[in-house]
Amino acid sequence: MSPRTDSPREGARPVVGISLGDVSGIGPEVTAAALALPRVRRALVPVVFGDGPALERFALFGTYARATPETLERPSRPTVCVVTELGEKERQPGKPTRQGGKAQYAYIQAAIEAARAGRVDALCTAPVSKEGISRAGIPFMGHTEVLAEAFGREVLMLMDGPRVRVALATNHVPLADVPRLLTVERLVAQLKLLSTSLAPVVGHAPRIGVLSFNPHAGEGGLLGREEVEFITPAIKLARRQRVDAHGPLAADGLFARVEHFPYDVVLAMYHDQGLIPAKALDFERTVNVTLGLPVPRTSPDHGTAYDIAGKGRANSVPMVEALLKAARLAPPGRSTRSRAARPGRT
Incomplete structure (x- = not known):
């Protein structure tokens, strides 16, 4: 079965909250590459929860509105929500740090809070390091478990492929x-x-x-x-x-x-x-979808790839597929508090 690449109609774009993952991994670059594509831009309004200086490496994010978790309102245009401002040594590609471990967990929590408040319609999570978060002193088994606890729901992980x-x-x-x-x-x-x-x-x-x-x-x-x-x-x-x-x-x-x-x-x-x-x-093109949440959540099916981070070799296709699926699962004009996430073909 061939993957579909259709997008929601223009003028009815859902707001998708994107947690940046580990800034020392490939999360920032695949997020930037995916969001630069016209078909992704037509499909959604992105809110990127991440590190201010790390995102400044990419010219695309210089065109986005700026907010913090405290000032963020439901956006009508692409937005960067600055959760951390890490020092240069704490955000180097391919060199994970303890502070980076704490930061990637903070991005997840900020995105969850935005979803609870109705500021985003869906969540898309860039790859994190379970080991890195755990070494930073935060018990962490995975996004799925954190989301289940945050929303108080029984959930199910679905790998949704073509x-x-x-x-x-x-x-x-x-x-x-x-x-x-x-x-x-x-x-x-x-x-x-x-x-x-x-x-x-x-x-x-x-x-x-x-x-x-x-x-x-x-x-x-x-x-x-x-x-x-x-x-x-x-x-x-x-x-x-x-x-x-x-x-x-x-x-x-x-x-x-x-x-x-x-x-x-x-x-x-x-x-x-x-x-x-x-x-x-x-x-x-296989996308990780969490079933059972009041908001759709998707994620690309790969890890942080520290060995190629920052070298321009990371493949953005999985992130593109995850973002398009998040947009498709979040039809605009409906309450995020009551909608159940339903998977579909990308």
Whole structure:
């Protein structure tokens, strides 16, 4: 399926809050490159939450209005919201620092507060370093977990690509902890959230493939009990609640049929089980979407890439796709406080 690049109509652009990520990574340069494209400019009004001096490296941001988190109002034109003013040594490309770790977390929080206040319609988060934030003394497992806590919602991570959509039953947790998190109640809630979120996109109750946890779907309990005790009961209960769920399915063979994929979305049991096929099939255009929030949130599917930061080699396509999807998920003229984020094709 080819990616769509259509944009919201002129004059009806949603406001998208963009957290800059680690200023020592590629976040600033891919954000600047993406926002310089006419099709992105036509699609949204950007508010970039980041570091003032770091953004001054890019001529584009010199044309933007300026604000701080305290003075920011709902903007009608592109805006830089200056959250930090880091010293030169704290914002060098490819050289992450403790202060930079604190700063990237501050950008996320400022963007969240703007969303709560209705000043932005959607969020797009540039890549951060979990290690860098944690080393700065801030417990951090990922954007998804921070957003869930900030909005008090149960959420679901969805990797939304041109060829497959893959959601994650568990996110950034050690693999050894996954089995205890796979409860029937949790899986049923996730399947229902997937079904309600995707139904408007696909035009029917989405057909959901549910992956197994163990090899060969557990072989009836011979290779593990998770399928017998949790996954199969959850599928049966969800189906009784009108969710079109199928499985458990062995992951090793499912994604080999991607050209004639039998499911609208797949629920994977753990992080790498879902992200490896999603990234392998279309790394550039797969967008991380958080389901269950009152505002849409998207993110490009890559990290900080310190090794190429500041060298002009970073690919902005993932950021372009994430921004366009954020714009598409946030139709203007609707309250951000009550809207549920729904994924769609870019």
